[in-house]
Amino acid sequence: MIRSPSPSGAEHTDGSSVRLGALVPLTRPGWVAAGRHLLTGLDLAVREVNDVGGIDGRPLELVVRDTAADPERAAAAVDELAGLGVAAVAGEYHSVVARAAAARADALGVPYLCSSAVLDALIEEPTNGVSPARAMPGARGRVARLAPPQSRGWRVYADFLLGAGRRRIAVVTQPSVYWASGTRVLRDHLAPRGGTVLELDANALTPEALCDALVDHGATALLLLVGHPEPAVPIVRAVRGDRRLAEILIGAPAGQPEFAEWGALLGEDGAGIPYLRYLPERLGPLGERVGKELRERLGEAPSFVAFEGWDTVAVLAEVLRSHGTDRAAIADSWPRVVVEGTRGPIRFSRTPGTGVWQWTWPPIQIVDRDPAEPDRFRVRHVG
Template sequence: MDELAGLGVAALAGEYHSVVARAAAGRADALGLPFLCSSAVLDALTERPTEWVARLAPPQSRGWQVYADFLLGAGHRRIAVAAQPSVYWASGTRILRDHLAARGGTLTELDMSALTPAAVCDKLVDHRATALLLLVGHPDPAVPIVKSVCGDQRLAEIMIGAPAGQPEFAEWATSLGDDSAGVPFLRYLPERLGPLGARVEKALRERLGEAPSFVAFEGYDTVAVLADVLRSHGADRARIAESWPRVAVEGTRGQIRFSRTPGISVWQWARSPIQVVDRDPAEPDRFRILHAG
């Protein structure tokens, strides 16, 4: 961030991972450098309210509450999470636990810094969990956990979920084969793409040789917003930051506007779409929409 600021960049786009984005956003605020965050969802993206940072992805509290509602609607009341130490996973666990507890559900945390995949299976049986959520990195330890659980006859009825979205990517299906399907996750797409989204989806599919992930649409929308802001307000950093509340850009997933959201320290696209989807067991390359919020 310091190097880019020193080079005189007008604004920054990114960033793929919430923990890295949190560090970048904090530094952008300190430097007075406009930063449009495309994918990171941590509610506390900066320690204090800032005028310099705007975000397209929905905050974690909103998305993961939608996921908790999906679990409850599917009849799950005894939830376990296999989690690694991380501010992102800890935040997600807290959101899920609070939302489930208020509606009669329970959440048990399994510490993956201390458990093997086989030990996870034993814990799931002990706790009589009906759903296991993977709050871990991909491919390791996510893939070994899924293989272990799917191979344990005691857990034939358990649902595996991955709210952070690991099953979106082709590597998930390649690593797990048939076990890759039926794992619900969050993605940030509308039920139907509009004309712009359909054109972008077609162009990306031709270039990539496969269907683009929702992250590709986030990236396109980030560039579209920054291009509009730069055309309208030039390359002055202060003017760019001042323009966030006046943005009105047609993106691939709807019209993008930024506003102040209670509890969120950055300018936020408040109406970003949220879905819970999985890979269809009958056709793993096809995604099924299970829930929307």
């Protein structure tokens, strides 16, 4: 178990602290870089809350569990955290894992604020147990989310592709609810606008065979809907090394190029690959201050995921101060929350089809690494 230390460095096992559970991918096959950034943001915000007196004089304590991108492990962690008396559960990066955590938290009556996962159907039905057909718009829900739903972000990405003149889109994909959902969003948005989507199976094709298929189908863009670093890195190397595909655009909507590991593994080959990033064009004073602190702790530029972590705790701290630590009161508070986050004012509303209280809306950018300077990011499109 990992806990953020209290201001005194002691663990509060006597009930004097207010506990928050945190779900984070810290080991493989989880996306470890994303987990590290998310945890850094969560931990920094907890420390800042405690520096100004905690929650009505009680220290805020982060009780962390490693999900390792495993839905069953995440659900078991929610069980454990609920038993430890956490006021709420927060975090997670992987959408399929977050969905399992959300379902379990809802079943146990524990509020869950999802930091970074985007799958639309984070929970399958309204979280008060009422059937979708009978649910009222104001019905209480225990699950809320900061990241935008996939349908919103990936439609922005599809618009970027159209604006760039890319209409023959190939997606190389692996079996996953998340990748399948993304493919459907792209196809539904592109088809009425003259775009086509060709699916290629990453598990059935070698990188070289994939290149042949792209040439045969005349694809003008290839989107990487696959795991990182395998098989994403070998695919990028193969496509970059194939002269027949010199004009193809490689894209990674899920955000693989955001983290330093991408640049370290691919160098110049990893530049010019647009992806979704949830940051504003320009950070305000709060975002600038937090970004500086995150950079010092991480030893590198903070990703949008680190900012999502900080904003998660900022929201929960405000809820705990204003509405108390009772789980039902926290769940009732989502529609009344107004918090100044690092990326703008945060308010929640019901979004049809998601089953959650959703921040409407986080900023969305399409960004890539500059081919002339791969450590520098370029904003290509704003949603």
